[in-house]
Amino acid sequence: MSLHTALLTGRAGGTVFLAGMVPPRKEEMTMKLKSKVALVTGASSGIGKAVTKVLNLTGMRLVLTARREDRLRKLAAECRNAVYHVADIADPEAPAHLINRGIDAFGRVDVVVNNAGNMVAGTIDELDLDEMARMVELNVTATFRMMYTALRHFKSLGSGQLVNISSILGTKVRETAGAYAGTKHAVEALTEALRMELAGTNVGICCVEPGLVLTELHDKWDVHPRESLGIDPPLAPEDVARAVKFVLEQPEHVRIPRIMVLPGAHRI
Ligand SMILES: NC(=O)c1ccc[n+]([C@@H]2O[C@H](COP(=O)([O-])OP(=O)(O)OC[C@H]3O[C@@H](n4cnc5c(N)ncnc54)[C@H](OP(=O)(O)O)[C@@H]3O)[C@@H](O)[C@H]2O)c1
Numbered sequence: 110m111s112l113h114t115a116l117l118t119g120r121a122g123g124t125v126f127l128a129g130m131v132p133p134r135k136e137e138m139t140m141k142l143k144s145k146v147a148l149v150t151g152a153s154s155g156i157g158k159a160v161t162k163v164l165n166l167t168g169m170r171l172v173l174t175a176r177r178e179d180r181l182r183k184l185a186a187e188c189r190n191a192v193y194h195v196a197d198i199a200d201p202e203a204p205a206h207l208i209n210r211g212i213d214a215f216g217r218v219d220v221v222v223n224n225a226g227n228m229v230a231g232t233i234d235e236l237d238l239d240e241m242a243r244m245v246e247l248n249v250t251a252t253f254r255m256m257y258t259a260l261r262h263f264k265s266l267g268s269g270q271l272v273n274i275s276s277i278l279g280t281k282v283r284e285t286a287g288a289y290a291g292t293k294h295a296v297e298a299l300t301e302a303l304r305m306e307l308a309g310t311n312v313g314i315c316c317v318e319p320g321l322v323l324t325e326l327h328d329k330w331d332v333h334p335r336e337s338l339g340i341d342p343p344l345a346p347e348d349v350a351r352a353v354k355f356v357l358e359q360p361e362h363v364r365i366p367r368i369m370v371l372p373g374a375h376r377i
Pocket residue numbers: 150151152153154155156157174175176177196197198199224225226227228247274275276277318319320321322323324325326327
């Protein structure tokens with residue numbers, strides 16, 4: 110094999126393909142997704158709910174989780190093949206229970222969309238420190254536990270894809286939102302280090318970095334960032350869900366470590 114051919118040699122779905130051969134078509138990648146099982150955290154609203162709906166359309170089997178059972182039950186019933194597991198993801202045992210739920214229902218978990226999160230913001234004088242500590246517990250500790258638990262399962266399978274829903278504030282900062290940005294920077298740092306550890310395996314890891322998305326995240330805010338930051342229109346949750354699907358559709362030799370999705374009016 111010439112050096113040129115070797116450089117153009119890749120692997121898709123366990124199949125080696127060479128320069129000159131046709132890479133997998135979009136329909137083939139969608140067929141590949143159809144056989145897979147995805148766990149979506151924070152599936153009861155916003156981005157997690159939209160990801161669930163988009164993945165459901167690919168035919169993937171789904172494990173849905175959040176704390177609000179009524180919402181999970183309704184969403185699972187709307188999907189072709191989904192089970193749900195009610196959990197507070199900050200419970201240290203939750204990540205392992207969730208992977209086991211997927212194994213019990215479908216024999217494996219191929220994809221984890223690590224999405225559950227919260228945002229508290231405020232000035233030095235206003236920020237509620239107990240709320241901030243709970244956010245760190247959720248956005249960092251619970252998210253890290255889910256990451257390691259998912260990756261250990263994927264390594265035992267020999268393949269898998271972890272998608273962390275980070276934020277534009279995982280790469281930048283904004284005054285009054287520094288603590289939230291710190292939690293997302295932490296997710297980005299761990300993702301990058303794990304990506305290096307996973308090089309040469311069939312396990313992928315990625316951060317999706319949305320700008321402002323219209324979800325329940327800012328419901329308790331006095332003024333929505335749409336007005337205070339002039340971001341109009343914000344993203345719809347479906348805009349982020351399409352990016353997640355794009356990551357999952359790639360052949361196995363392709364890695365997308367990060368993907369930023371911003372509203373057109375987001376000046377950041
Ligand atoms: N909206 C934005 O502008 C934006 C931008 C960038 C990144 N993000 C990130 O996107 C992710 C999803 O947020 P969203 O905007 O879709 O907000 P959302 O509508 O408030 O959804 C948050 C989800 O997380 C779940 N959740 C929260 N605390 C939980 C806990 N302790 N245990 C289990 N589940 C929990 C919620 O379900 P239950 O309440 O039912 O448990 C809900 O399903 C977050 O990580 C957020 O940081 C959002």
